[in-house]
């Protein structure tokens with residue numbers, strides 16, 4: 001169970017928080033949250049994974065506070081670079097609704113960089129604060145809580161969880177169209193849309209760590225796969241990448257190369273899969289101009305909105321269930337959140353669900369409307385990969401269009 005303890009001065013938020021918690025419960029977005037009055041000066045958010053102390057407005061000297069949220073700006077004369085420097089220096093400072101040319105910025109610290117999102121309208125501060133606290137209490141990471149909060153601040157539908165793309169704001173990234181208006185520079189350039197995938201071939205998507213596996217899968221008529229060799233010093237890496245690409249071309253299949261985008265370009269791959277950290281360092285223009293497809297990993301609202309800004313060939317949504325294949329810094333999303341992410345992306349980009357998916361879980365994952373399901377262990381740890389593939393494929397059949405009326 002989670003608790004959200006509010007000091008007396010913020011008790012007016014309760015009437016906004018309660019319907020939001022009810023909406024979250026309806027969508028099954030997380031643990032039950034109990035609202036409690038508190039005699040402390042700060043807000044305390046306690047979830048199964050952490051305890052966070054949050055305080056609005058006043059910059060507080062005590063180190064006990066995890067997030068100091070500055071959300072009141074009396075002057076529009078603010079220097080963005082000074083604010084960014086302050087956030088870089090003090091990672092618990094979160095700036096909300098900073099007035100800039102043409103709109104407002106929300107800014108926060110993430111792994112040594114300042115991240116931000118932009119909205120033309122500020123919306124309502126009480127709604128913003130309420131959703132922010134609710135999302136933190138539901139164990140969403142700070143950046144997802146901020147994105148949800150700004151979407152809800154602008155909503156006229158009280159107590160309703162934001163679900164549609166139009167409700168959400170723009171992420172400040174190299175592809176954001178108002179960078180020069182707001183005076184924010186990126187080292188990388190903006191990039192045009194990436195080539196599409198053949199969506200009929202993007203259903204079952206095995207991710208494997210050797211060219212032998214790629215060969216075996218293609219022989220079993222798998223139409224989309226990924227070569228994911230995590231060791232950049234692996235012996236014969238370039239030959240393996242080149243071989244996997246050639247096998248894919250021969251089989252008329254969609255073989256993606258994880259991480260090694262230069263090798264993928266050099267050897268004419270069908271596509272490249274990149275994580276969020278790779279987006280800042282990879283030459284996206286070189287990938288796009290070489291006509292390679294691009295798949296991007298995401299793990300929540302902020303990353304999804306950022307990925308969408310780059311117009312990739314597909315968006316991967318992870319990790320849905322706990323996985324032992326890889327150490328994950330984030331929490332499993334579960335299918336209920338997955339369903340909302342799918343609704344947010346809609347038909348704009350193909351989607352791939354990944355993480356802990358096995359035969360027993362495929363039906364419920366597939367039911368969320370995702371375009372594809374990526375698996376590692378469900379195939380590589382099977383005694384009979386051919387049978388595993390056949391059984392997985394049987395679940396990934398065309399869905400009937402559901403009539404909600």
Ligand SMILES: Cc1ncc(COP(=O)(O)OP(=O)(O)O)c(N)n1
Nearest residue numbers: 258273274275276297316352354374
């Ligand atoms: C289809 C698919 N989805 C997600 C990932 C994970 O990619 P990334 O975040 O880059 O992490 P690593 O694979 O590098 O550990 C993926 N590879 N494929």
Ligand SMILES: Cc1nc(C(=O)O)sc1CCOP(=O)(O)O
Nearest residue numbers: 318319323325355356375376377
């Ligand atoms: C490689 C990878 N990426 C993930 C993500 O969420 O980004 S989860 C994952 C591993 C998936 O393995 P399995 O199917 O064995 O659980």
